[in-house]
Each structure stands twice: as structure tokens, then as C-alpha cells.
Amino acid sequence: MKAVVFLADGFEECEALITVDILRRAGVETVMASVMDRRQVESSRNIKVIADAMASDVDFDSADLIVLPGGRLGTENMAKSSIVAEKCREFAQAGGKYLAAICAAPSLPASMGLLEGKKATCHPDFEGHMAGAALTGTGVAVDGNIITGQGLGATFDFAFQLVSMLVSEECAEQIKKAICYKK
Amino acid sequence: MKAVVFLADGFEECEALITVDILRRAGVETVMASVMDRRQVESSRNIKVIADAMASDVDFDSADLIVLPGGRLGTENMAKSSIVAEKCREFAQAGGKYLAAICAAPSLPASMGLLEGKKATCHPDFEGHMAGAALTGTGVAVDGNIITGQGLGATFDFAFQLVSMLVSEECAEQIKKAICYKK
Numbered sequence: 001m002k003a004v005v006f007l008a009d010g011f012e013e014c015e016a017l018i019t020v021d022i023l024r025r026a027g028v029e030t031v032m033a034s035v036m037d038r039r040q041v042e043s044s045r046n047i048k049v050i051a052d053a054m055a056s057d058v059d060f061d062s063a064d065l066i067v068l069p070g071g072r073l074g075t076e077n078m079a080k081s082s083i084v085a086e087k088c089r090e091f092a093q094a095g096g097k098y099l100a101a102i103c104a105a106p107s108l109p110a111s112m113g114l115l116e117g118k119k120a121t122c123h124p125d126f127e128g129h130m131a132g133a134a135l136t137g138t139g140v141a142v143d144g145n146i147i148t149g150q151g152l153g154a155t156f157d158f159a160f161q162l163v164s165m166l167v168s169e170e171c172a173e174q175i176k177k178a179i180c181y182k183k
Numbered sequence: 184m185k186a187v188v189f190l191a192d193g194f195e196e197c198e199a200l201i202t203v204d205i206l207r208r209a210g211v212e213t214v215m216a217s218v219m220d221r222r223q224v225e226s227s228r229n230i231k232v233i234a235d236a237m238a239s240d241v242d243f244d245s246a247d248l249i250v251l252p253g254g255r256l257g258t259e260n261m262a263k264s265s266i267v268a269e270k271c272r273e274f275a276q277a278g279g280k281y282l283a284a285i286c287a288a289p290s291l292p293a294s295m296g297l298l299e300g301k302k303a304t305c306h307p308d309f310e311g312h313m314a315g316a317a318l319t320g321t322g323v324a325v326d327g328n329i330i331t332g333q334g335l336g337a338t339f340d341f342a343f344q345l346v347s348m349l350v351s352e353e354c355a356e357q358i359k360k361a362i363c364y365k366k
Contacts, residue, residue, distance in 0.1 A: 012204075013200055014201050014204055017200060017230060020230065021195075021196060021197055021335070024228045045203065045208070047200060047203065047204075047232065048232065049230065049231065049233075050223070050232075050233070151364075153362040179335035179336040180307070180334035182322065182337075
């Protein structure tokens, strides 16, 4: 299994990095792909992270999942990327592919009409930007191949949901135990 | 308030970065200090992060808190740093300063005798390396000015404990709400 996590300046670092950590523990090949014009990106709390690749160099055909981390500015920067828009449409609509977004980021596929009539969640501040989605108000929401998360505090549950769907529930449970996650 | 978070190759990236994120949200000046011979460090899950400073350049006199993130290799690398050892001893013993460690990292101050007779927690794999500590087996443990955490899955609670002690419980509660953290 292969996942691509988009990184843009202003991203919520731990919405991205908890997800990357948990996916890698589950054995999912996980590529952090910059949508800026350089591999070094800076998070919403000024943490500098070096992406694994430029989004334009990533082979998305072999990917099963794309992940959009939140952060208001990070989401605005992702919205400027034609690759992100193209891949959101493709992954939302292709069979056997998954689209995941958390916090501010679900507003991006929503703005493209991709969450129309779908169960979804997002940060309360962005509930007014979820055009047509059936908001659940929960930490994580799943509708078919679209997985959404509410915010930083729900990121572990969001990541475990992805592992459950891409690998197995058993694998997710094993990782929860290994990292002393209790909820 | 000022905190210094030590970074070394092999650190559990989100044990460090969740803590940095939450401390910064709380208005605590937070410096990520590399104990390697360069500012770019690589985490246990191969995430490259650029530290704010070299540990040798940090003004610890103005710091209120030092944080030791876990990761087996990260802890081994911190153990090679004379600055980390010196500051562990100083912060554990000085009035009005705080020492915090999570996952594998509490074994480091323990190996120096600093947790002797103190309530503490750590990752289950490191409970045999906690010389003289009164192990609580809980997600977070506090004994005076020493705060310990069990593992990656307890990092939010660990970080909120630090905010409660350095800033206020009210501030910690506000951040929990802002990031949709429910527990």
C-alpha cells in the first residue's frame, strides 16, 4: 500500500506527521510531497520539515491514498496547487483509491463539489465551507473512500482509521498498544 | 516561559513536535535544540526536521523547562550529549525549573539517579531501566518538577500537563477545545 501526504507552508505539522508516523508503522509506503516550489516547508507553528519529494515528481498511479493535512494557510497553499486539485478529483472518483483530509483541509475537496451528500467532518471553524456535505461533528467520518478528520486532537483516530481501511483493524490495534494509545 | 526540546537522530518525531506545537499555542517560547553536530535531524520514522538551534548555543539560564522526547535511538543519541546530562541534573535539582521526558527518554535521567524514589512513567519496554523510580504505569506522571510520559499515544496529555504547570489549566483546556481534543 502507498500513501502520499501533501505538505505546504502553513500545514499543521502534527496532523501530517502523526499520520505519516502511524502509516509507516503499519508498513504503508508513505511519501511526504511538497506542493511548494521547494522541498523544505514550514508548518503553522514554524517547524521546518523536509519533504521526501516534490509533488510533481510523485507517481500517483501506484498510490492508494492521498492525505490533505489541515492548517488554514496550509489549506490555502494546497488550494493553489493544480496537482492537489487534480488528484483530489481522481482519488475521490476512482475505484479502490482513498482521499483523506483533516481540520481545515476537507473544505478543499468540498469546494470542488466532491463531498456533496457525503458524511464528513472538519474543524468547527470550517463547517461553513463544506458545501453540501452531511456534517457529522465527530472526530472522524468515513463515507465510502473518503475519510475526514476534525482537527489536530483527532489525528491519531484519523490515522488509525486509515490503517484499518488500508491494512487491517488488527494492525491498527497492535500499533495503538505499541504506542500506549488509550481512548 | 521558555522551553527547550532536545532533538537527536532517531527521536520520535511527534513526541517532540506535538509538545512543541502545544507549548507554542500556549505562548511558551519553545526552542528545538539539536544535540547532533548539525541542525538537521532525522526522526525514528525518517522525517527530516530542522532544529531552531544547536544545543550548545542555547541560553538555558532563561529556560524554565527541558523536554526529552523518546525513541530508542534518539535516547541513545541524547545520552551521548554532555549538555543533555548536565542540564538534566541542573533542571531536576534547581528550584523553579522543570524536567520532562517521555517514552524511552525517562530512562536517561533515571540512569543518572535523578528519578530515585520519584513517581514516574515510561514506555513498558523501558521499565527495567528506571533505577529506583516508583513506576505508575500511567500515561503521564508528575513528581514535583519532574514530568514523565508513557509513549507517543500519551503525548497530548503529556504536553497539556506541561501547559497546566507552566501556564495554567485554563490555557490547557482552551487549547484542547481549539484542537478538538476529546478524552
